[in-house]
Amino acid sequence: MKNTRFFLLLGCVLLASTVMQAQKFQGLALTPPMGWNSWNKFACNVSEELIRETADAMVATGMKDAGYEYIVIDDCWQVSRDSLGFIVADPKRFPSGIKALADYVHAKGLKFGIYSCAGNKTCGGRPAGRGHEYQDALSYAKWGVDYLKYDWCDTENLNAIGAYTTMRDALFAAGRPIVFSLCEWGNNKPELWAKEVGHLWRTTGDIYNCFDCVQNNGTWKAFGVMQIMDKQDGLRKNAGPGHWNDPDMLEVGNGMSLNESRAHFSIWCMMAAPLIAGNDLRSMNAETLTVLSNKEVIAIDQDSLGVQGFRHAVKDSVETWLKPLKNGEWAVCLLNRSTTPRVVALDWKTFSVIDSLSNRTLNTSAKEVYKLRDLWLKKNVGDTRKPFKATIPARDVLCLKLFK
Known part of the structure; x- marks a missing residue:
């Protein structure tokens, strides 16, 4: 046991003194x-x-x-x-x-x-x-x-x-x-x-x-x-x-x-x-x-595009968060920070956001239609050709995935 520990300690010294281009593991x-x-x-x-x-x-x-x-x-x-x-x-x-x-x-x-x-x-x-x-x-x-x-x-x-x-x-x-x-x-x-x-x-x-x-x-x-x-x-x-x-x-x-x-x-x-x-x-x-x-x-x-989302807008205690995803898809999450329910409405015809970090644009005008999926209900809930309206309970979220 003593010999094993000696060689381990020796290994520490040798490793510490090794001339190498150290880096984090890729x-x-x-x-x-x-x-x-x-x-x-x-x-x-x-x-x-x-x-x-x-x-x-x-x-x-x-x-x-x-x-x-x-x-x-x-x-x-x-x-x-x-x-x-x-x-x-x-x-x-x-x-x-x-x-x-x-x-x-x-x-x-x-x-x-x-x-x-x-x-x-x-x-x-x-x-x-x-x-x-x-x-x-x-x-x-x-x-x-x-x-x-x-x-x-x-x-x-x-x-x-x-x-x-x-x-x-x-x-x-x-x-x-x-x-x-x-x-x-x-x-x-x-x-x-x-x-x-x-x-x-x-x-x-x-x-x-x-x-x-x-x-x-x-x-x-x-x-x-x-x-x-x-x-x-x-x-x-x-x-x-x-x-x-x-x-x-x-x-x-x-x-x-x-x-x-x-x-x-x-x-x-x-x-x-x-x-x-x-x-x-x-x-x-x-x-x-x-x-x-x-x-x-x-x-x-876990989306492989690897872009962190961002807070896009705040209105009446409701925050709109956006996250660009691979394949041109987007996540839209509406967060109700208040202690009472909030009614939210999204008019997709006027919804256009440019994310300069990812160089992605979310444009839900009539010419570019996305399907909507509610990620907590786990079901599709229409598309962007019609306005979206919902009630978000207190301190809760509505999370949508926009895809084609």
Whole structure:
């Protein structure tokens, strides 16, 4: 065992000193990653049993068939470092070790993710990655990790670009393709530099299980769904295949109403956000599963054109969101932010929008007819030759796909 650790440590030194053009792994996250993360529901209460049962549930519920693939352990799986500085998993909560757990997840046809932090300690007070990046990257590669969420706690005097680039280089040197998720909270404008470093980057502080509110925790704040959404303005130009804005994980199934959950999920899909569920998959009700597994709405998020949607107009508390799709198709999502129903009407004869980012034009004049499909009702609802009118319940959405 000592010899094995010695050679692993030697490998770290050699990898760190190798002269090479380090980069992030290419060809990963060509559409926004989909999966599950333990933090929103379980925080530090994680275990081998929980992860195995969640992987089982992802398959049994049909979530895997809907496109979810990553099972990610967030903070508190680690307890110490050994005499050579290698990270050690909690032997009580993870008695079989992380590699065995990753193997179990892989055997289900899923991918395995893990958490660390750029600072001295993680947000949960556990040993983090600062000064151990190459060691940790080797451990992750050895264990079979496919996804790394890298946080930003206890980082006094650290430079964000430098810290995350160091971890990127370490992952690349270790040789196993790993999706790199930067959880830097948007403090250092990652949208301007993270494209070359990671595959997705957090754009805000933590999300909170509330549709429209802010939770003040004293030294920091958590934000409701609408607050997170509003903070995405101006960021869409930085997103695309292999590099995504991340407005944080989903709170669907953690206490919001069905209407609110449907709106939350829809807007995340319109924003081409990573879809990382944060509820208990083992015990979710039918309503939650219906939201999370709606393949037609998911297809908007996963569209291969890779263009983040945008807020086009606001009227009477109703926001009109647009997202260009492949094959000349469009998604149109009407979001009712108010606490009362709203009647909406779309006159397609006067509806013309040019999206300079994607160089796409949506023109629904009489000469260009689109069919309309309601993505939550899962049925066609006419075409653009006639005006469209509907009532949107409070804190809910109407999502249409326009196609020919």
